[in-house]
Amino acid sequence: MEYPSQLVKRAVEEIAKLPGIGKKTALRLVLHLLKQPKEFTSGISDSIRELREQIKYCSTCHIIADTEECTCQTAYRDTSIVCVVEDTPDVLAIRNTGQYNGLFHVLGGRISPMDGIGPENVNIDSLVQRIKIDDKVKEVILALSATMEGDTTSFYITKLLKDYEVKVTTIARGIPVGSELEFADEITLGRSIATRTLFNQKH
Amino acid sequence: MEYPSQLVKRAVEEIAKLPGIGKKTALRLVLHLLKQPKEFTSGISDSIRELREQIKYCSTCHIIADTEECTCQTAYRDTSIVCVVEDTPDVLAIRNTGQYNGLFHVLGGRISPMDGIGPENVNIDSLVQRIKIDDKVKEVILALSATMEGDTTSFYITKLLKDYEVKVTTIARGIPVGSELEFADEITLGRSIATRTLFNQKH
Numbered sequence: 001m002e003y004p005s006q007l008v009k010r011a012v013e014e015i016a017k018l019p020g021i022g023k024k025t026a027l028r029l030v031l032h033l034l035k036q037p038k039e040f041t042s043g044i045s046d047s048i049r050e051l052r053e054q055i056k057y058c059s060t061c062h063i064i065a066d067t068e069e070c071t072c073q074t075a076y077r078d079t080s081i082v083c084v085v086e087d088t089p090d091v092l093a094i095r096n097t098g099q100y101n102g103l104f105h106v107l108g109g110r111i112s113p114m115d116g117i118g119p120e121n122v123n124i125d126s127l128v129q130r131i132k133i134d135d136k137v138k139e140v141i142l143a144l145s146a147t148m149e150g151d152t153t154s155f156y157i158t159k160l161l162k163d164y165e166v167k168v169t170t171i172a173r174g175i176p177v178g179s180e181l182e183f184a185d186e187i188t189l190g191r192s193i194a195t196r197t198l199f200n201q202k203h
Numbered sequence: 204m205e206y207p208s209q210l211v212k213r214a215v216e217e218i219a220k221l222p223g224i225g226k227k228t229a230l231r232l233v234l235h236l237l238k239q240p241k242e243f244t245s246g247i248s249d250s251i252r253e254l255r256e257q258i259k260y261c262s263t264c265h266i267i268a269d270t271e272e273c274t275c276q277t278a279y280r281d282t283s284i285v286c287v288v289e290d291t292p293d294v295l296a297i298r299n300t301g302q303y304n305g306l307f308h309v310l311g312g313r314i315s316p317m318d319g320i321g322p323e324n325v326n327i328d329s330l331v332q333r334i335k336i337d338d339k340v341k342e343v344i345l346a347l348s349a350t351m352e353g354d355t356t357s358f359y360i361t362k363l364l365k366d367y368e369v370k371v372t373t374i375a376r377g378i379p380v381g382s383e384l385e386f387a388d389e390i391t392l393g394r395s396i397a398t399r400t401l402f403n404q405k406h
């Protein structure tokens with residue numbers, strides 16, 4: 001692509017590094033930015049820089065936070081359950097359901113030998129330490145992806161936690177609400193039969 | 204939407220101001236940025252700030268450039284033709300065709316009374332001055348949008364230039380190459396018949 005200016009070229013190349021944004025979209029964004037007041041572009045530029053420089057992770061649950069002690073330990077939460085998730089968006093998704101009021105533990109990834117990610121690259125050690133120290137925790141819910149890597153991680157955590165007095169559960173795999181049975185794949189359907197629940201239990 | 208941190212919230216809100224990017228996409232980008240090395244985010248942040256602060260517009264043709272004198276006046280261009288376009292992307296699009304080697308003049312918009320944009324808000328005055336001073340220019344090609352506003356702008360420029368010894372032309376309106384006749388709208392088809400060309404002329 002030909003660029004009218006080196007500054008435009010550099011900005012396009014930097015923005016196009018973001019996921020889902022190609023060079024054409026980046027050029028469109030750059031030309032849009034050039035038409036905006038200076039405060040608009042400096043707002044974006046500053047917020048991105050400060051985001052990366054000042055962000056903290058909670059030392060207990062590893063959620064993205066403004067301080068190293070997030071609101072995870074406040075009184076209004078049920079401190080007897082810890083929900084283990086892969087990343088911060090999962091925390092937001094689970095909070096938005098309104099069905100869960102317990103604590104969280106963000107792994108920051110999942111075990112994936114193919115990508116060179118072993119148990120030591122995700123926050124599993126700190127989860128075990130947390131269960132060891134905190135005897136208020138009675139249940140650990142594994143809310144990981146329904147993929148090979150997610151299952152591997154779940155198995156590994158279950159194995160490590162079996163020496164502690166804590167119940168390890170996983171979120172249900174089954175037919176999504178609102179979808180037709182005939183379109184479900186065999187494995188999901190099979191699993192939804194194997195882990196069937198009493199009809200009135202959760203409705 | 205609930206955010207895990209004020210820094211995340213601010214960055215999401217700033218990024219979501221860009222066209223075509225909603226809050227969900229912005230959040231995904233922010234969480235991606237948090238996983239990248241610091242150089243990655245500072246690269247994006249710096250390039251956006253410098254883009255807006257250091258960009259220049261060529262004082263002759265108003266193209267985005269690194270200096271106030273762009274390459275528009277260099278010897279290898281045909282200085283007898285000026286192509287009038289609405290914005291810089293149009294310049295890039297026309298250059299990419301490889302069919303045009305003349306000069307450009309960027310209006311920076313088009314006359315649109317509905318949006319409060321009059322002739323004084325676009326670079327029409329400087330075009331007339333340019334034609335007045337530069338007697339090398341023999342032809343002005345109007346390459347504006349095939350819309351009401353584009354046509355209004357074309358008429359206005361044609362009227363202003365009629366006192367000067369310069370041929371005013373416009374790019375052809377017609378059936379796009381590769382498209383079927385039956386799908387063309389009546390106005391386009393009618394215009395393509397009215398402005399028909401000899402078959403061998405441009406093939």
